[in-house]
Amino acid sequence: MNTLTKWLVLRGLKPKKGYLSFALFIAVLGVIVGVAALIIVNAVMTGFQDAIKERLLSSNADIIVMKRSGAFYQYDYAERKIRKLPHVKGTEPFIYIPVMATSTGFSSASSASLRGCDPDKELEVTDIPKKLLIGDWQLFKNAKDGVVIGRILADNLGVTIGDMITLLSPMGRKTPFGIIPRSVTFRVVGIFEVGMYQFDSGLILAHIDEVRKKFGLGDIVTGIMVRLDDPENAKLVEGKIEEVLGKDFIAQDWISLNKSLFS
Known part of the structure; x- marks a missing residue:
């Protein structure tokens, strides 16, 4: 995270702007959860594909x-x-x-x-x-x-x-x-x-x-x-x-x- 982005996030999370801070917090949390979910799904699909590949190649040429x-x-x-x-x-x-x-x-x-x-x-x-x-x-x-x-x-x-x-x-x-x-x-x-x-x-x-x-x-x-x-x-x-x-x-x-x- 670059300096400007970090400053904007920290500024938005300051308690003096309660509603905006909460909204920004939810937005940031949503991004974090979304990225984590994408990583997990990708890992699962990669593992599934590897398993299919192994079984397929063990049974065929x-x-x-x-x-x-x-x-x-x-x-x-x-x-x-x-x-x-x-x-x-x-x-x-x-x-x-x-x-x-x-x-x-x-x-x-x-x-x-x-x-x-x-x-x-x-x-x-x-x-x-x-x-x-x-x-x-x-x-x-x-x-x-x-x-x-x-x-x-x-x-x-x-x-x-x-x-x-x-x-x-x-x-x-x-x-x-x-x-x-x-x-x-x-x-x-x-x-x-x-x-x-x-x-x-x-x-x-x-x-x-x-x-x-x-x-x-x-x-x-x-x-x-x-x-x-x-x-x-x-x-x-x-x-x-x-x-x-x-x-x-x-x-x-x-x-x-x-x-x-x-x-």
Whole structure:
């Protein structure tokens, strides 16, 4: 507070002008309370955003790499080039399929995302293997027809370890009568909780090879997940990935993929 401002405040607070002193006191107090409230709200929101960021990045990749158009074949070559870049800690090809999940005894269905993953590489890219409430990641690695699902989804379906779930996908079979939705079954071998509703209520992990087999897919992927040594390097690495892979590919960092949360 400069000398002039301090003099004006002290002068206004002198008892000889009771009403004006009181009014000025209330005004100054209001400013103090307002600034304090703003600081507190800002601190709370910053802490909330940091918590969301931590949970989000523990459950998903720092960067997602996909083809701009067409099927993503020869992904091994792209993955090798990405792994050689500075700041890259791990990579994992994945297949993404939107599904409706049901279970025996439950008439309602839950919308979910089936992600075909490599159980070993998943350990390099996300913390989901460490977030299991029930089950064991090693069991998932060995159970080809097994899936790991979010806790809220498990509650909605009324399932636990050993139960079967049915997944209905629009990626169906072509017949003379049109496309028939494909229905496949998996056995629940693990239930996780990461603290993000979108994952806990709608994510299903299965072996990528088993997903290909059950859904009649060839040796293709939806994209490649990338984990970095520091998420703050995402923009830098994103540009490097597009540079080494060429114009047929697009890389999106975690901020771009979650604009609604960090704008």
